[in-house]
Each structure stands twice: as structure tokens, then as C-alpha cells.
Amino acid sequence: MIKKTFKWLGFLLLTAIVIGGSFAAYEWNADKPLRFRSFVDREVLKMAFESPETLTSLGFLESLGITGHNAKLDDASLAKADELFIKLKEVHKTLSYYENDNLSKEDLLSKEIALYLLDFAKNSEQFRYHNYPVNQLFGIQNGYPSFMEAQHQINSTDDVENYLSRLELIKIKFTQELEGIKLREAKGIIPPLFVIERVLEEMNTLVDKPIKENILYTSLAKKMTDSGNIDNAEQADLLAKAKVNIAEYVHPAYKLLINYFTNLQSKATTDDGFWRLPNGEEAYENSLKFFTTTDYTPQYIHDLGIKEVNRIQTEIMTILAEQSYDVSQGFSDAIEKLAAQESFYYEDSDAGRAKILVDYQKILDEIDAGLDSAFRIRPEAGMEVVRIPEFKEKTAPGAYYQQPAIDGSRPGRFFANLYDIKATPKYSMRTLAYHEGIPGHHFQIAVAMELEGLPLFRMFSPFTAYVEGWALYSEYLAWEMGFQDDPFDNIGRLQAELFRAVRLVVDTGIHYKKWTREQAIDYMKVNTGMAQSDVVSEIERYIVMPGQATSYKVGMMKILELREKAKTALGDKFDLRDFHDVVLKNGAVPLNILERFIDDYIAQTLKK
Structure with missing residues (x-):
């Protein structure tokens, strides 16, 4: 059904753009669309369209001939993050306008889950800076090359030009990320010393390595060869441009973070738990x-x-x-x-x-x-x-x-x-x-x-x-x-x-x-x-x-507990396939909602 979902998303987008004045265009632009499903899908799509990297990862626009997003990177500024929290509050307000009595069973569940997430986001805003955006596991320093290697597809010279554009834009994104990291420092949220040492080792290794051994270079070379659509002479020219961009944009971006974390080391401690941070126990x-x-x-x-x-x-x-x-x-x-x-x-x-x-x-x-x-x-x-x-x-x-x-x-x-x-x-x-x-x-x-x-x-x-x-x-x-x-x-x-x-x-x-x-x-x-x-x-x-x-x-213990509950209640009527259908057919949910699904499954099966 992946392709059916893809077609629905493409339909919603294209009809809104192309068929002005139509029902689909209304659903795309209205403050409160008539269909609940239109609203929740539209809001996710609008957020996705503000994230070029998400669009690349989802990979559904390319088949529609839309590729411009692949030349851009996400806005990682504090201002953009502020906009997101404001947007989530607006979405929460609109959701409340959809009366439960007018929604299908499926839409009611979606509304409940959406409100669960939105309420949690609202309550968690006070802890939004209680994290370490650059650490030994994830962050822009390894997320960026991983994204370019795993997600950015190369099938044509246009795709390579988009790749080269993303190499040029990386210093802007690193600068934006650094803005948030410095704010955390001002709030007393500094990574443990070992985290700083790990990320410095990782970033210095990347910068010190010859460019032709850099994953951003080797990955591009392999993808161009594998595509079979770019001749050898053009590949060489494009790789020469990539080498220049890595030297002029990528390395300086990494050096921004290297210099910052090098100076931050003297402020870091070997206390590792969240208890040491301001309001750390509540955040945990x-x-x-x-x-x-x-x-x-x-x-x-x-x-x-x-x-x-x-x-x-x-x-x-x-x-x-x-x-x-x-x-x-x-x-x-x-x-x-x-x-x-x-x-x-x-x-x-x-x-x-x-x-x-x-x-x-x-x-x-x-x-x-x-x-x-x-x-x-x-x-x-x-x-x-x-x-x-x-x-x-x-x-x-x-x-x-x-x-x-x-x-x-x-x-x-x-x-x-x-x-x-x-x-x-x-x-x-x-x-x-x-x-x-x-x-x-x-x-x-x-x-x-x-x-x-x-x-x-x-x-x-x-x-x-x-x-x-x-x-x-x-x-x-x-x-x-x-x-x-x-x-x-x-x-x-x-x-x-x-x-x-x-x-x-x-x-x-x-x-x-x-x-x-x-x-x-x-x-x-x-x-x-x-x-x-x-x-x-x-x-x-x-x-x-x-x-x-x-x-x-x-989570495991809860699923086993619910399975045992269903087995005990249903006896010979229990079918493991039915149980797995109930667990899987609604996507990921909070555990209390999963328990409600199982209770409903038990009640319905007993009636048969």
C-alpha cells in the first residue's frame, strides 16, 4: 500500500497547485478543511515541504518530476524552531474544532493520537533545550554525511548539481546549529566531557582525511558510476567540483564546530546524568x-x-x-x-x-x-x-x-x-x-x-x-x-x-x-x-x-502481558494471527491505547 499512499499525497499536492478553486485546493488552503484526514495530512505535508531533507528521505516527489528540494538543506535556526512550536499550537487549536460526533472511528483514533503528541509537545517545550544536538551518536557532524550517502539519490547530472549545491550550503546550516548549541551553553546545558572528546575526534578525522577519501566524495563517485547515466568525462568534471566544494564549504563548516567544542572542553565536567542540569530531574x-x-x-x-x-x-x-x-x-x-x-x-x-x-x-x-x-x-x-x-x-x-x-x-x-x-x-x-x-x-x-x-x-x-x-x-x-x-x-x-x-x-x-x-x-x-x-x-x-x-x-512486557490477557480470556478462540493483526494494523500507538485495542478484540471475539 506504500504506492497507494504515495498516490494520495501526490494527488493532494498536485490538485491543490494545479486546479485552483477545486475541492482539493480548498482542502489545501482552508483554515479548517472539511475532511479531518485532509487536515492532518496537509499539516504534515506542509511541515515536510519546509524540510527539504525530509522530502528527499520520503522520496515521493521525484516521481512527479519535482526535484528542486534536493538542492537545499533544512533551516536549523532557532527562529525556525520557534515557528514550529507556534505552528503546533495552531494545529492543536484547529483539531479541537473537529467534533467527535462527526468523525469516523478511524478519525477519532487519529485525533486522539494527534492530541496526545501535541499535548506532550506543549508540556515539553520547557525542556526543549535539554539535549545535546551534537554528540557521539547523532548530530549534524555525522548526520549530514550519512544523509548525503544514504538518502540523496544520483540518477542524472541534475541530481549531481543538487548534491553540489548541498555541499555549498553546509556552512550555513552548521552556523545555525551552533546558534542553538551556544544558547544551551548559556543555560548551563553543556555535554559531558567525553561527548566533546568523541565529537572532536570524529570531526577532526573527517577534516584531516584526504578529500578523495571523504565519504561525501567517494559516495558521489560510486553513485554516478552506478547510475550508468553519466559518462566518464562528465563524472571527472563533477567530481572536481565536489572536491572544491568540500575544501571551500564542508571543511570550514566542520572547523566552526571544532573550534567551538575545543574551547568548550574547559567548561565540561565528568558528571554525566541529567540530574546535574537545571531542572534536570524533571526533564528526565x-x-x-x-x-x-x-x-x-x-x-x-x-x-x-x-x-x-x-x-x-x-x-x-x-x-x-x-x-x-x-x-x-x-x-x-x-x-x-x-x-x-x-x-x-x-x-x-x-x-x-x-x-x-x-x-x-x-x-x-x-x-x-x-x-x-x-x-x-x-x-x-x-x-x-x-x-x-x-x-x-x-x-x-x-x-x-x-x-x-x-x-x-x-x-x-x-x-x-x-x-x-x-x-x-x-x-x-x-x-x-x-x-x-x-x-x-x-x-x-x-x-x-x-x-x-x-x-x-x-x-x-x-x-x-x-x-x-x-x-x-x-x-x-x-x-x-x-x-x-x-x-x-x-x-x-x-x-x-x-x-x-x-x-x-x-x-x-x-x-x-x-x-x-x-x-x-x-x-x-x-x-x-x-x-x-x-x-x-x-x-x-x-x-x-x-x-x-x-x-x-x-514495551515488550506490555505486549506479552496483553497477549496473555487475550489468551486467558479467549481460550480456544485465541488466534495468534488475530492478535498480531490487532497489534500491527493501527501503526505505532501509546501503550494504553494498545491495551484498549486488545480489550476490544477480546470483547468482539467473545461475541462470535
Whole structure:
């Protein structure tokens, strides 16, 4: 259904532009469109049209012959951010004018979800600067080259000219980003020292590298060659222009941030939690509420994590004992012995890393062919496994999923981090593939994008507890269905769940209980047995993304709780396919709304 959504968006836009005075034009321009769906889609589209980078990522205008946005970058100024908050309040006001009695069941749900998000945005405005826009995980310094490499398509010389234009504009955007970072400094919101050290290392590495080895250069060269539409002489000329633009615009932009963060180091501390910031404790509680879509307190989440850590470790130790491992010295010792076995790892070479990608794809193809007993609803979009770009894999997470293009031109992608070969034991690969790919993120996110009649904003609703809870639930589901019958694969699954339970402890430990970075690293290392490089990367992630890591386990436990609730109530009438239909067919939602869906499903099924 991705293409149907794409056609609807194109129709709404083109008819508004071309057919002046028509119903579609009225819906586009009216203060309160007649159709509720027209209003919510229109507002998302208008916001998207003010973000050239979003339009490039969505990829639906190119098929209409509209490409001018691909020559521009987003406005990252403080004034533009102020405009957004004003706009959201205006949207909230207009939404209230749509009477519930006049809306369909589907539109009522969309209104409820929209108001949930808008109310949260209004209440969170006081914390809008409680973040670190440039950090070791994300920010303009790595987001810009990643965007240009992954999203900017090259099929013609015009596309290359647009690419070159974006190289020229980068210094303006960096300057705008710096404006917001300086305001945060004035408010006492300064990143921890290690964050500054990481981003300086990353930016200096990019600037110091020869231009012909810069990802902005190499990516363009590869895309032009792959397009098959640009002759060699023209490619050489365009690459020469790109080299000049990188030297004259890109490098100076990076040096702006390098100089700023170099000077900022003397003001930074080694305290890492949000508790140290002005109103930091309130900001953290707000972040937990956003990511979990619950009112759980930091203390409750911390205690829940400790309980789950103990339970899961006991299960792992039982399996290890059954496999004749010595568990007498405790969990950490037993896991280290398991992790030390060379037979569980690929060769530390380019060939070994290539084999990992091939084997990931085999795992996904296998489970994709064996899910008919559990799913009716499936995405049309395909998916592929690719390596996280090497320039950022050192500080990147172990893996992540990238949604398909809305017009179907790009499949969903499972990005695997292959920096540290010891971070990819063979017994963990199935679990990671099920989480990021099938039936995890790919099924949930791609299905949401393809649902017919779903407003655009609900295709990308930022309800992390639902999204990540589903992916973690998918790991458990795959084990239930027999795809991890090897006991070591099951240990890999349990280690992944343990990892998420530990997150509950360390995230709240850092931001609520005032743990140091080193305390959190030690706790995670001892209680998971993960590779040291992964532990450090993860703890540093939680420091710059407070609360996000708690959403996985909270969401998974809620989905399992609701499934058990439905099983108990329905008995023989329970069908796993029906349950998954209910969970997936409405896109991402807050957990309390998901529970209402399941309650309705139970009531309706009992009536049959």
C-alpha cells in the first residue's frame, strides 16, 4: 500500500497547485478543511515541504518530476524552531474544532493520537533545550554525511548539481546549529566531557582525511558510476567540483564546530546524568514518560530492571549448566568463558565481515518463509542487510533499521555494525536479525507505512515503547516458533533480553541515582558479558539519550502481558494471527491505547 499512499499525497499536492478553486485546493488552503484526514495530512505535508531533507528521505516527489528540494538543506535556526512550536499550537487549536460526533472511528483514533503528541509537545517545550544536538551518536557532524550517502539519490547530472549545491550550503546550516548549541551553553546545558572528546575526534578525522577519501566524495563517485547515466568525462568534471566544494564549504563548516567544542572542553565536567542540569530531574521524568508512554517513576523502572536481570541470568545459567559449562564462579565468569570461544566468531577480515552479511540475509529469508502460522499482515516492501558506514561505526550502535522509501524505490535496511568482530558472536545473530528485520522493525514499520487510509503522521508516530517493544517481542516470538532451537542461540536471545533489562537499571542509575559513567559501564559489563566496546558505546548512548533505552523492555512486557490477557480470556478462540493483526494494523500507538485495542478484540471475539 506504500504506492497507494504515495498516490494520495501526490494527488493532494498536485490538485491543490494545479486546479485552483477545486475541492482539493480548498482542502489545501482552508483554515479548517472539511475532511479531518485532509487536515492532518496537509499539516504534515506542509511541515515536510519546509524540510527539504525530509522530502528527499520520503522520496515521493521525484516521481512527479519535482526535484528542486534536493538542492537545499533544512533551516536549523532557532527562529525556525520557534515557528514550529507556534505552528503546533495552531494545529492543536484547529483539531479541537473537529467534533467527535462527526468523525469516523478511524478519525477519532487519529485525533486522539494527534492530541496526545501535541499535548506532550506543549508540556515539553520547557525542556526543549535539554539535549545535546551534537554528540557521539547523532548530530549534524555525522548526520549530514550519512544523509548525503544514504538518502540523496544520483540518477542524472541534475541530481549531481543538487548534491553540489548541498555541499555549498553546509556552512550555513552548521552556523545555525551552533546558534542553538551556544544558547544551551548559556543555560548551563553543556555535554559531558567525553561527548566533546568523541565529537572532536570524529570531526577532526573527517577534516584531516584526504578529500578523495571523504565519504561525501567517494559516495558521489560510486553513485554516478552506478547510475550508468553519466559518462566518464562528465563524472571527472563533477567530481572536481565536489572536491572544491568540500575544501571551500564542508571543511570550514566542520572547523566552526571544532573550534567551538575545543574551547568548550574547559567548561565540561565528568558528571554525566541529567540530574546535574537545571531542572534536570524533571526533564528526565518527562523523557521517561515520552519514551515509555507510561507514568512509571524512575524508581519503579530501576527496581523492575533489577528483578528482570536476576530472572534472566538464572535462565541463562541453567542452560549453560545443561551444556556442561562451569557456572560455579558466577554469571560473569560463565559468560566470559562462553564469549572467549573462538568457534563462535567469524574471521576478523573483510571476507569474514562479508560472510556475516550473507548469513544475516539467510537468517531473514528463512524466518520470512516460516511465519504463516503467526501472521496474516505482511509488508510489501523488501529488505536488505548492509554494513553501517565505516566512518561512523566505531561509535554507532550494534545495529539499526532504516525504513523503506515511501514510494517503494528503496527497501527497508538492516544496518549491521561490523567494527568489532567480537561484538558479533554467531549465537547472537538470529536474535539481532529478528529484532531489526523480520518480524521485528521491518514488519512493524513497513506495515505501518503501507496501511491504507492511515494518516501520514501515524506512519511515523514516535512511540518508542510500542516500536521497540514490538521488536524485542519479535525476538521472543521467533524463539517460541522454533527458529532458535540451538541452546546457544537461545542464550543469545536471553542475553539480548538481559541487555534490555540492564538498560532499565543503568539508565535510571545514571540520570536518577547519580551513577557515574564508570559505574554504569561496570554494572553492564558484569551483568551482560557483552564486549567492552559495545558496553562503552551503549552507556554513552544512554547518557545522551536519557530514557530511550528503557522503552524496549517496558514495551515488550506490555505486549506479552496483553497477549496473555487475550489468551486467558479467549481460550480456544485465541488466534495468534488475530492478535498480531490487532497489534500491527493501527501503526505505532501509546501503550494504553494498545491495551484498549486488545480489550476490544477480546470483547468482539467473545461475541462470535
